[in-house]
Amino acid sequence: xxxxxxxxxxxxxxxxxxxxxxxxxxxxxxxxxxxxxxxxxxxxxxxxxxxxxxxxxxxxxxxxxxxxxxxxxxxxxxxxxxxxxxxxxxxxxxxxxxxxxxxxxxxxxxxxxxxxxxxxxxxxxxxxxxxxxxxxxxxxxxxxxxxxxxxxxxxxxxxxxxxxxxxxxxxxxxxxxxxxxxxxxxxxxxxxxxxxxxxxxxxxxxxxxxxxxxxxxxxxxxxxxxxxxxxxxxxxxxxxxxxxxxxxxxxxxxxxxxxxxxxxxxxxxxxxxxxxxxxxxxxxxxxxxxxxxxxxxxxxxxxxxxxxxxxxxxxxxxxxxxxxxxxxxxxxxxxxxxxxxxxxxxxxxxxxxxxxxxxxxxxxxxxxxxxxxxxxxxxxxxxxxxxxxxxxxxxxxxxxxxxxxxxxxxxxxxxxxxxxxxxxxxxxxxxxxxxxxxxxxxxxxxxxxxxxxxxxxxxxxxxxxxxxxxxxxxxxxxxxxxxxxxxxxxxxxxxxxxxxxxxxxxxxxxxxxxxxxxxxxxxxxxxxxxxx
Numbered sequence: 001x002x003x004x005x006x007x008x009x010x011x012x013x014x015x016x017x018x019x020x021x022x023x024x025x026x027x028x029x030x031x032x033x034x035x036x037x038x039x040x041x042x043x044x045x046x047x048x049x050x051x052x053x054x055x056x057x058x059x060x061x062x063x064x065x066x067x068x069x070x071x072x073x074x075x076x077x078x079x080x081x082x083x084x085x086x087x088x089x090x091x092x093x094x095x096x097x098x099x100x101x102x103x104x105x106x107x108x109x110x111x112x113x114x115x116x117x118x119x120x121x122x123x124x125x126x127x128x129x130x131x132x133x134x135x136x137x138x139x140x141x142x143x144x145x146x147x148x149x150x151x152x153x154x155x156x157x158x159x160x161x162x163x164x165x166x167x168x169x170x171x172x173x174x175x176x177x178x179x180x181x182x183x184x185x186x187x188x189x190x191x192x193x194x195x196x197x198x199x200x201x202x203x204x205x206x207x208x209x210x211x212x213x214x215x216x217x218x219x220x221x222x223x224x225x226x227x228x229x230x231x232x233x234x235x236x237x238x239x240x241x242x243x244x245x246x247x248x249x250x251x252x253x254x255x256x257x258x259x260x261x262x263x264x265x266x267x268x269x270x271x272x273x274x275x276x277x278x279x280x281x282x283x284x285x286x287x288x289x290x291x292x293x294x295x296x297x298x299x300x301x302x303x304x305x306x307x308x309x310x311x312x313x314x315x316x317x318x319x320x321x322x323x324x325x326x327x328x329x330x331x332x333x334x335x336x337x338x339x340x341x342x343x344x345x346x347x348x349x350x351x352x353x354x355x356x357x358x359x360x361x362x363x364x365x366x367x368x369x370x371x372x373x374x375x376x377x378x379x380x381x382x383x384x385x386x387x388x389x390x391x392x393x394x395x396x397x398x399x400x401x402x403x404x405x406x407x408x409x410x411x412x413x414x415x416x417x418x419x420x421x422x423x424x425x426x427x428x429x430x431x432x433x434x435x436x437x438x439x440x441x442x443x444x445x446x447x448x449x450x451x452x453x454x455x456x457x458x459x460x461x462x463x464x465x466x467x468x469x470x471x472x473x474x475x476x477x478x479x480x481x482x483x484x485x486x487x488x489x490x491x492x493x494x495x496x497x498x499x500x501x502x503x504x505x506x507x508x509x510x511x512x513x514x515x516x517x518x519x520x521x522x523x524x525x526x527x528x529x530x531x532x
Contacts, residue, residue: 014385015059017218018044019206022061026050026069026079026097029525030144032350032488033185034065034095036387037193042208043200046385047350054084063091063204066098068183072147073097073104074111080104091176091203093132096145099170099179102153109151115164116146120188123168127159130171132178134198139190141168141182148181176203212394216249219382223253226380227339232331233258233380234322235341237288238268239276240410242343242383244284245395249382250341251286252398258341259287261325263318266294267414267428270436279404293321301416301423305460307532310423314413323376340377344384345391347487387486388452408439408453409487417532421460426513431458433511434477441503442481451493454481456507457520457531465508465515474515477507482529490524 021038025031025047038045050066064085071078081101085092094102100110123141125133141162149167152158160169160180168181178199184192200206227233233250237243237260250258262276273290281288300313319340326337383391388409395405411417418435419427434456442448459476466472479500484490504517520527 013058013222014044014215014218015046017222018210018214019062020059021045021063021065021200021204021206022057023047023065023067024050024052024081024085024098025067026071026101028068028070028095028097029489030183030185031067032347032486034067034196035346036486037185037196038200039210039387039390041193041197041200042210043206044210045200050079050081052082054082054088060088061090062206063093063200064088065199066092066094066101068096068098068144071097072110072112073100074108074147086177091199092178093199094177094179095185096181096183097147099181100147100149102177102179103149103151103156103167103170106153106155107151109149109153110147111150113146113148113164118144121162121164121168121182123182124161125159125169126161127157127171130159130169130178131176131203132171132180132195132198133159133169134202135194136191136198140188141184141190141192142186142188143182145181212390212397215386215390216252216394216397219249220253223250223380223382227254227257230331230335231257231339232329232335232337233339233341234326234329234337234377235260236318236322236343237262237276237280237286238410238412239272239279239404239407240343241395241400241405241407242345242388242391242409244280244400244404245391245398246341246343246381246383247280247286248284248398248400249394251284256287257331259289259325259329259337261289261291261322263291263293263321265297265314265317265414265416266425267297267314267416267419267423269410269415270432279401283401289325291321291325293317296321297416298423298425298428303422305421307417310416310532311413314416318412319377326377338378339380342379342381344381346385346387349384350488389485406449408448408451408455411530417530418455418457420457420531427458430475430511430513431456431477434458434507434514434517437506437510438479438503441499441506445499447493447495447499450483451481452484452487452490453529454479454493456480463516467515472515474513476516476518477511477514478518478520478531479503480520480529480531482524484524487529490529492521492523495519 023034035045103109120140121143124138148165156170156172159171162168165181170179184195237247247260264273280286329337392405415428415431416423419431438456457478459478461476462473463476481493482490483493507517
């Protein structure tokens, strides 16, 4: 289902305020890292699909990067860039598939190499006068390709090589167009950030003004222009950092015209309602309405086992409740509430929007999918361009308590997607209690800030056990804890065995209905963070 977005014809978007490097995505697993590396050097970057029509761009980028991808440029149906990108007259950098795309457009000299090249390789810089390679020495880079250039494209020169790639770096002789076979965005490329800085700052002349201090100022102004002097905004809050930062930013922009709504949907964390009220209402002074809708949500989830249906049901029910609450709020000027605030983040956007061509939808995120097409409220998403670490920094600047700023994320559908199978009050209670014990022990061990997200999932299987000399046949809890920077990729957290032993013992002994505890050691990818 599509979402309704707030009209923006008279309001400048982030990409129109900050000079932007545009990343055109061909489906590489590393594409988001290009954006991360650029933002780390305070240069704003955004991603769009490689099929983006250049004539429909709402802004002119300072430069364009063509990402890597899993395809072969010479295959039928392979994705290709809109050739109007070259009419922008801005610097262009092709990475891996992106370089092969440049070669394909300029002579078609691309083919399957005799050897694949995955992993570390030694880069030899042949032309140190090339602006892209300023300060880049012979060093280790990260390769991930089978195809490679078979000839130098027309109008280009070789600037770098590797043992398996005679054209590891190329540059146009008269235009600011460059191509590299390796991936500078991954940390395994020793001088990758230097190369990206050369491109973005020195070649594209992009100002290094992307900071959260600047973002606060520009976003508050944008919100005020968008909402106007009288309109009222309603917004969901969950107790997590994303919704809290979004709510605080909205309060800073429009004051008491923002109304925060906390909906107890029956699938929240233990003691969540009390925590949210204390933090937002008492602590931050935000207008807060608490709605007890547990019976309504659980009733609609009865008998539902498909995770996408769970997400859609929860998303749609949220909107119905918001609209009911919004109707009860009477603005002073006699109008109606017009806007719905959501704490959507950039990884949500990247994962949930199905790019035309190479990218696929992994799952529907509550913040960006599953909303009603005929929703009356207009959507406003002030954090939509931010990664999680940027949101945390923003929260600190907004004087949000540190404990909340560093709180682990919690999915919009809540425990409903951590109870695999049908969601019932009894199943929710088991998952909730196990999760509470897990997080409590993590905090006791001083590990909470070292872990990006942790939770307990209740599996739809039963296992034989022995308790009190009696045979039992009860359920299985899977614990998951991951470490990550941007939530696009993640590694499982390596606990001490004694810690896991203690947690498993507590859960089995203190949570009725559990006979076995397991620990998930799958990274992302191939797995997602959540089980559903």
